[in-house]
Amino acid sequence: MADRRNKRTRGCALSWAKRFNVSSTSRVVALSSAVAFATQVAFALLMLRLFTPQEVGEFSVISQIGFFWMTLALAQAPLGMLANQHLSAQTAAQHAWHASAMRGLGLLPVAALAVWFSQLAMWPALLWALLLAFCQMGWMLAQSFTLRVGTALQQAAVRVLPPVTAAATALAAVLLSASIGWSGPTLVPSALLGYAVGAAWLVPALHARDAHANSASSIESTPDAHATANTHQADTRSATLRMAHTLVDALLATAVIVVWQRMYGAEETGWMSALLRVLGFLPAVVHMAWAQVALAQGNQVAPKSTRMATPWWLGLGAFACVILLGLSCAMALYFEWLDLRWGGVWAYIAPLVLWQGSACLSAAFSHRPFQTQSASAYSWACMTLGALQAAALLAPMGLAQPIDAAQHMAAFALVSSSGLLSLTVWMARLR
Secondary structure: OHHHHHHHHHHHHHHHHHHHHHHHHHHHHHHHHHHHHHHHHHHHHHHHHHOOHHHHHHHHHHHHHHHHHHHHHHOOHHHHHHHOOOOOHHHHHHHHHHHHHHHHHHOHHHHHHHHHHHOOOHHHHHHHHHHHHHHHHHHHHHHHHHHHHOOHHHHHHHHHHHHHHHHHHHHHHHHHHHHHOOOOOOHHHHHHHHHHHHHHHHHHHHHHHHHHHHHHHHHHOOHHHHHHHHOOOOOOOOHHHHHHHHHHHHHHHHHHHHHHHHHHHHHHHHHHHHHHHHHOHHHHHHHHHHHHHHHHOOOOOOOHHHHHHHHHHHHHHHHHHHHHHHHHHHHHHHOOOOOHHHHHHHHHHHHHHHHHHHHHHHHHOOOHHHHOOOHHHHHHHHHHHHHHHHHHHHHHHHOOOOOOHHHHHHHHHHHHHHHHHHHHHHHHOOO
């Protein structure tokens, strides 16, 4: 009887510890992601205030090509590190980095083709894109690694330090150019330095946390608890399906910027991409602070009311924040707080608010397929949506009389938001 009572007591204590740990991790990641988000919004507003649409447009094209390169090379490796917890965090990180680096080198011709299509100067743009891609690759892996085994300080620092570094560097470069007349590149080197800080964080984290993570895992995790937490959660997709899903996502994200550059020029691309950079952070924060934490902690049981209500309220709250950001941009234009050259942003506010708000709802449920053995169906649904978005994006290029940029974005945003809301409803019904 005494042994049985002791077991029940230890079980209750472990249950409460797990719940507290999930809550604590969520708060740390949410707060640090919010700080990183605010910093990146400040960086985007800094671009609007201190740089011309031409400069912002060229930076957006190069950074988007680097993002495409990085995304395809990773092939959702950070997500696999979180979902498949049967591997140690250090082993998973090492394998993910090696495989991603090899894929990144193999994708060099594809990145070169994207630079050529954008009509930018080949070698400077390709070199910048390469450096951005590999540094950002290291930063993404570092975030997943520290989410599994890192301390609260590591989890916060790996998210906050890179955007703070980029914003501070850009501001310092602007002040330097004003004082001594320096006219070298500013935006791309600033972003590169920020990503490099995040990538460098992976190296000491892997070495410093290895022994402690292994000992903590052996002490705090019992076989029964480990089996219970991960019985249903897994990334069951084949390598081919993961690569195909990644390819569709990366091509679409890059095509939006590159097609706008080719059809409407750098100024129109600057208007669209600057606002997209501001509004697009919120879906990313929802995914990092909610879906990734849920996967990193395993398929642990929560009260039924929490499981049903929290993703909806989180997604709707994020949608409301997107609306507020859109209204703030509209007020900034109306009261002429921005340079008059940014007046073209007006036409993009409503479509981008609808698109990114719908993306917030989808991100709030994006962990569900991996916890319900529906990951393969999720990838097929996302690829179908990507094909519809690509059709809406590329269709005006074949018209005899092309439509203007505002009409193009309105049609694309309507298709994107309708598909994302349908995907959200399907994921919400998964149990």
